[in-house]
Amino acid sequence: MKKYLEPQMGKLVLSEIKSAGELQKRIALLERKATREKKARNIAENQLERYSMEVYQTDQSLKKALAFATKKQLELEYLSKASMGDASELPLSEMISNMIELTCEYCAAEYGFYLVTKDGVEVEGTLDNAWSKELEWQSQSELQSLVNANLPLSEADVLESWSVSTLIDDDALYFGCILYMNFALSGGKIGWLAFLNKKGSVDEGIFPILATARDDFNSGIRRRLTDIYILERNVQLQESVNKLEMAKRQLIQSEKMASLGQLAAGVAHEINNPLAFIRSNMQVLKEYLIDYKSLHDDIKRELATHNNLDMSSFIALCEKVDLSYIHEDSVALLTSNIEGLNRVRDIVENLKSFSHAGDAKLIQISLNKCVDAALRIAGNVFKYEHQIDNQMINSSPLVLGNLGQLQQVFMNLFINAAYAMQGGGKLSIWHTEENHRVIIHVKDTGCGMNEETISKLFTPFFTTKPVGVGTGLGLSVSYVILEAHNVQVTVDSEIGLGTTFNLSFPVSF
Known part of the structure; x- marks a missing residue:
């Protein structure tokens, strides 16, 4: 029995020894596993903590970025709206x-x-x-x-x-x-x-934005003040232009009156001529009325004496006062008087048309009528030794113009032509047409001018006439009028041969 148990006990001890060794191994294995898991858990916790910190930091950064973006958006909106208002x-x-x-x-x-x-x-x-x-x-x-x-x-x-x-x-x-x-x-x-x-x-951070807005605002202020200044200056300039225009009209009117002053004696002569023969005719007509009264008294006397007037006696009484001649001559005298009165009326109408200041409005006018009216007013400055060849009787194209002002221009040209031909000469007026323009030529056969005189011709107060004869404003004012009518002026002159003024008017369609 003892022999039997001893081997069995030995096996059991060996088995237990082997189990303890394996247990130790398992324990060591578990410990190593636990250590690895703990280490892994520590690593995971560290990573989680790091990730959490990164998420927090990212969140804070996003919040800061959002706040910054919001701030910038407000700044941009402020600057944008402010600059839009300024601009x-x-x-x-x-x-x-x-x-x-x-x-x-x-x-x-x-x-x-x-x-x-x-x-x-x-x-x-x-x-x-x-x-x-x-x-x-x-x-x-x-x-x-x-x-x-x-x-x-x-x-x-x-x-x-x-x-x-x-x-x-x-x-x-x-x-x-x-x-x-x-x-x-x-x-x-x-x-x-x-x-x-x-x-x-x-907040100090807003000052750079405010500074930018202030600069834009000041630019807008300066621009508006400049606009206001320009507007005020435009108003002042317009007032100055209006004053200059008024002064120009007054100068034109004054020069016109001065021209009329030079023509006053001639105009009075033009009016006195028809008035003189009208007065003479009226005196003759008065005598004819006395003859009619005498015939009337003779007829009444014959009727009172004889209670009858035969034809032979009536014819004898009419022949006594030359009744047929009185009748014929009375008609002629009255016709002559009417013509004389019409002549005076035309002179007065021309003077009224010429002297009337009117306005600067341009209307369609006939240049031949304008030239004819100016000749009627200025015609008395030409003497018997002068010839006038007016070829403007035929109709010329219509132009836009002011009748009174253009009459003044032509009258100045005619007066100057007469002065240049003091020893006699010929004034010729005609027109040509070229490139939708009508050109009026006014030519005299007077003393002519040199180049220096021509260059000063339209200068205010320049005159070749003696002191007291001319104002020196006639041609300068005429030039102002012609410029306002878009008229191109050229002058051809030669000493001893005469002068030609060429006025080129745009045709009015």
Whole structure:
């Protein structure tokens, strides 16, 4: 039995020894596994912590980026809207109001103000002088006084940048600071923009944006002030042009009256001639009436004496006063008187047409009628030794013109031609047509002119006539009139042979 148990016990011990070894191995294996798992868990926890930190940091970065993007968006919107208002065609007052509203919102200010000063004193203000997002434009006299008291209004110059004034007085009305800027206006005035904020300071980061907006705003102000200045200058220039136009019309009218003064004696002679023979004719007609009265008395006497008047006696009485001749001559005298009166009427009408100032309106006129009317007025300056060859009797094309002014031009040419032909000569007037223009030629056979005289011909107050004879304005005024009618003028002249004026008018279709 003992022999049997000993081997069995040995096997059991060996088996247990083997199991313990395996157990140790398993324990060691488990320990190594646990160590690996712990290490892996530590690594995972570290990675999770790192990932969590990265997520947190990314989230913070995204929040900062979003805040930055939002800030930039607000800045861009502010600058965009402000620059659009500055570059637009808004009136000056609306552009300033737009700047106040946008800046007030951008700076988160409670109120925005606009005032104008000159020499440190407020010179402009409105009832609705303050703007807020809730109430928009309204009157805030108390706040306005607070703003005025804390702005350097005595500054005569424009500030270089935005400025901030901190409010520390008891009268600050719960406001912490005022953000402000100023800008130059016309007439030595200074405009001020001021913004009340409850905070005691302003974020320094907004000043570069405000500076950009201020530069654009000042550019818009300068452009509008320039536009206003140009508009005012245009008004002044237009007034000057109107005055010059009035002076030109007065000069033309004065020269016209001077020309009439030179022609006064001749015109009086032209009127006196028909009046003289009308007076003579009327005297003859008066004598004829006496003869008619004598015939009437003789007939009455014959009838009273004989109670009858036979034909032979009547014929004898008529032959006594030469009744047939009286009748025939009376008709001739009356016809002559009517012609004389028509002549006087035409002279007066021409003078009225010529001397009337009228307006500068251009209408379609016939140049041949214009030349004929001028000749009728100026015709008396030509003496018996002068010949006038007016070929303008045939109709010429119509032109746009002022009849009275063009009569003045032709009359000046005719007077000068007569003066140049003091020893006698011939005045020729005719027209040609070329390239839709009608050219009037006025030629005299007078003394002629040299090149130097021709170059000064249309210069005001230049004259070759003796002192007291000419004003020196006739041709210069005529040139002004012709320029206004778009007439091209050339002069051909030769000493001893005469002068030709060529006036080229555009044809009126």
